[in-house]
Amino acid sequence: MESGSEGTMDVAVIGAGIVGSSVAYRLSEEGAEVVLIDGAEPGSGTTSTSFAWVNANNKLPRNYFELNVAGMREHQRLRDEIGGCWLHSTGNLIWARDQEDLESRVERLRSWSYAAEILPASTVNEKLEPGAIFPNSETRVAHFPEESWVDAPALSRTLVEAAVRNGARALVGNEVRGIEVVDDGVTLRLKNGDAIRADAVVNATGARAASVAEMVGRELPLDVFPGLLVRVAVSGEPLHHLMHTPRINVRPDGPGYILLHHDSVDERLPGDFGGAEDPLCGELLKRAQSLLPALERAEVVEARFGMRPVPADGHSCVGALSAILGYYEAVTHSGVTLGPLIGRLLSREILTGEVDPLIAPFRADRFPSTQAYSST
Numbered sequence: 001m002e003s004g005s006e007g008t009m010d011v012a013v014i015g016a017g018i019v020g021s022s023v024a025y026r027l028s029e030e031g032a033e034v035v036l037i038d039g040a041e042p043g044s045g046t047t048s049t050s051f052a053w054v055n056a057n058n059k060l061p062r063n064y065f066e067l068n069v070a071g072m073r074e075h076q077r078l079r080d081e082i083g084g085c086w087l088h089s090t091g092n093l094i095w096a097r098d099q100e101d102l103e104s105r106v107e108r109l110r111s112w113s114y115a116a117e118i119l120p121a122s123t124v125n126e127k128l129e130p131g132a133i134f135p136n137s138e139t140r141v142a143h144f145p146e147e148s149w150v151d152a153p154a155l156s157r158t159l160v161e162a163a164v165r166n167g168a169r170a171l172v173g174n175e176v177r178g179i180e181v182v183d184d185g186v187t188l189r190l191k192n193g194d195a196i197r198a199d200a201v202v203n204a205t206g207a208r209a210a211s212v213a214e215m216v217g218r219e220l221p222l223d224v225f226p227g228l229l230v231r232v233a234v235s236g237e238p239l240h241h242l243m244h245t246p247r248i249n250v251r252p253d254g255p256g257y258i259l260l261h262h263d264s265v266d267e268r269l270p271g272d273f274g275g276a277e278d279p280l281c282g283e284l285l286k287r288a289q290s291l292l293p294a295l296e297r298a299e300v301v302e303a304r305f306g307m308r309p310v311p312a313d314g315h316s317c318v319g320a321l322s323a324i325l326g327y328y329e330a331v332t333h334s335g336v337t338l339g340p341l342i343g344r345l346l347s348r349e350i351l352t353g354e355v356d357p358l359i360a361p362f363r364a365d366r367f368p369s370t371q372a373y374s375s376t
């Protein structure tokens, strides 16, 4: 059986998506002995199928909004700390059919000191998105200059590399099959038969978090919803911002590519989704072409089908379970916005016991465990 050295805390993190890699990196920065385990490549789970819009735009209530604002700031802080080209500070544009509702959202956000303004479509065309079609030149468009998108798989890989430089071990391609909670810590059983001993374990397995929670007898109420992103190849630079509109959401996805998404298409995803040839991909492209005529010759190059992990009340589920000593959860929707912040806040909780007021309303303990503990 493997175990870490004495005198430091040994923490096993299961899952190397944006959330787990953030937790592992921050723990390794703070001096913990970290082992990060993933059955697949870092960042290849839901993290690779995300629209990855970093925002607090429509996050309610106020305490969840504040958590997401702190998540946005954490990305800038992390970029200054570790470098890399994963954060794209493009800003975001929204136009909605219910113009009054959009204006009142902007008013509320401004009253909460969030950068937001309403512009007429003519100004948006003149200064921000020359190629976008709006119903008319007076259409009110909301502009959120501090929102951004992230290359989330690249960030996950960067965090894992940084954690490894700090001394963490990354075990890739080796699933956790069982967790045994013992008096002085936990023992993880891996697919290849190895056992890992640690003082604490973090469940950061995204859409599979409920089945990993079951390994310690914990019933984690988690909803899992499918989502579709379509990547298209384009010529030139037909788009500069994230854009959310009534029929299509678009954002740049690196030079020569744009990513397409819409909730109304996610709601119709069939069980036998046909990949890039599926008619829903063509539908998303058509919708995008009506917003950006320059996409006339764009081609679908990839369909990304992912599963959103959404704790039952829609908010993050982070922290210790008082009934299961040594077991922590880091499971959330909006995980791209929140991953780096959750990494810092959870790391502090694990190493010092201190719970930051920002995360206090979103603790795992608010969903009680049905069983105190049973080993697998």
Ligand SMILES: Cc1cc2nc3c(=O)[nH]c(=O)nc-3n(C[C@H](O)[C@H](O)[C@H](O)COP(=O)(O)OP(=O)(O)OC[C@H]3O[C@@H](n4cnc5c(N)ncnc54)[C@H](O)[C@@H]3O)c2cc1C
Binding pocket: 014, 015, 016, 017, 018, 019, 020, 037, 038, 039, 040, 041, 042, 043, 044, 045, 046, 047, 048, 049, 050, 051, 052, 053, 054, 174, 175, 176, 177, 204, 205, 206, 207, 208, 212, 226, 227, 228, 229, 306, 307, 308, 309, 330, 331, 332, 333, 334, 335, 336, 337, 338
């Ligand atoms: C269509 C779509 C759009 C989205 N848009 C946004 C957005 O605009 N902004 C935003 O902030 N969020 C968005 N999200 C949500 C966001 O992508 C997720 O919250 C986030 O990626 C979750 O990251 P994670 O690290 O928790 O999970 P994952 O990335 O899925 O990582 C979990 C990892 O755990 C591993 N694993 C699972 N079980 C085991 C096991 N037993 N042993 C070892 N390893 C295991 C998996 O292999 C995986 O690598 C979107 C999601 C979808 C699907």
